[in-house]
Amino acid sequence: MRLLQLGFFLALASGLSALLIYITGVSDLRTCDQFTNESRFGSIAVSTKRFQESVNGLGLQAVTTGSDYCKVTINFPSDTVPKWKDPKTGELEGLSFDFNLCEAVATWEQVRNSTTILTSEFIDALPNGWEDYAWRRINKGVLLNQCKNKTLCLEKLSLVLPETPPYVPRQFDRCAVIGNSGDLLKTKFGKEIDDYDVVIRENGAPIKNYTEYVGKKSSFRLLNRGSAKALDKVVELDETRQEVLMIKTTIHDIMNKMIREVPINNPVYLMLGASFGSAAKGTGLKALEFALSICESVDMYGFTVDPGYKEWTRYFSESRQGHTPLHGRAYYQMMECLGLIKIHSPMRADPSRTVHSVPSQRTITAARIASEKLLRRVGAGSEDPLRACSIRKKLAKRKSTSVSGLRKAAVDHQNFVKGTIMYPLEHHPGHGVLCTLPKD
Known part of the structure; x- marks a missing residue:
């Protein structure tokens, strides 16, 4: 176990140790000698000044x-100064938050290879999918006798339940997730x-009257329960009436x-997501999860994480009692x-808003393999993506996903997974996935 942990640390040493120095400033590098030799950290020490400048912009x-x-x-x-109070205890949110980097690296890599949209083939392929799962995605589903009347x-699900996922991993290139923070009014990010190729918005955030700050393009909109109950109002937020609405x-x-009678012609789907436990919550995290499942790169606006930002407002209305905002900000910074992801914040002086010392993709890949082994994930360390499949179903009626019109990265991914669609299994002990394979 210790060797696997050491393997993870060494894999991230050139990037993650740089990250730690980048956030804290360079202190005593000799404390790291137990993990690796000084020469590895020597190259980081040479860049101390650059890291310290980055720290000045973050202060974490x-x-x-x-x-x-x-x-x-x-x-x-x-x-x-924390503002959020625990509704049960009345205590203010703390200033320190613990994260497991191994779990983060392994789980987010899985997200990038999976679909996050609930489909009928997923329910059909899931053992006892209708009896044990489907009713949970229906409001007051507990009254439906575990869907014995399928x-x-x-x-009840038909209007939001496609047979197969309408999107595939890496289908889009550059995507932006737009939050609702009042920091958006500090910089005119609109143009x-x-x-971006795709813009993802959240809940009831308006576009009209704010386009110079938040832009006018809108491809997808993530909705919590309250916003989803006002679908007729939500569809009016996008003048093109072409937003895809994702209900979490x-x-x-x-x-x-409303879908039948208004009518609402926008595509409407339910989200199917990975398990992150209590590490992060809220629509923002689900929007990132969806974006990373369909996009090559993901940028964030309206999610200022820098501690110097002390306002707790929304750009279009008074703030509401939300959920652990500092915890969420710390999680986004870790990501x-x-x-x-890349965070765009008006608090950062660098006009290109570059965060230095981020681990390379090669480093992250090595860390992911070590993490999977350490965490004993299904298919840990295998180059075969299908080894991560806890459940495999070859569906006679499903054909291979059409790659016509897809960008090369998406086509390459489809070839790599052999046309398999991967679905995250919520709360699965080994974080395995359910895989549906096309007929021969």
């Missing part, structure tokens, strides 16, 4: 925990945002009625420093 502190190289704690400065459940919770009779 990341420290490892004991001898467990996977665990890291990200601290906000002591003068940070026809009734299918009727920059509209240059359950389908409700009210939604079905950026692992090379998963």
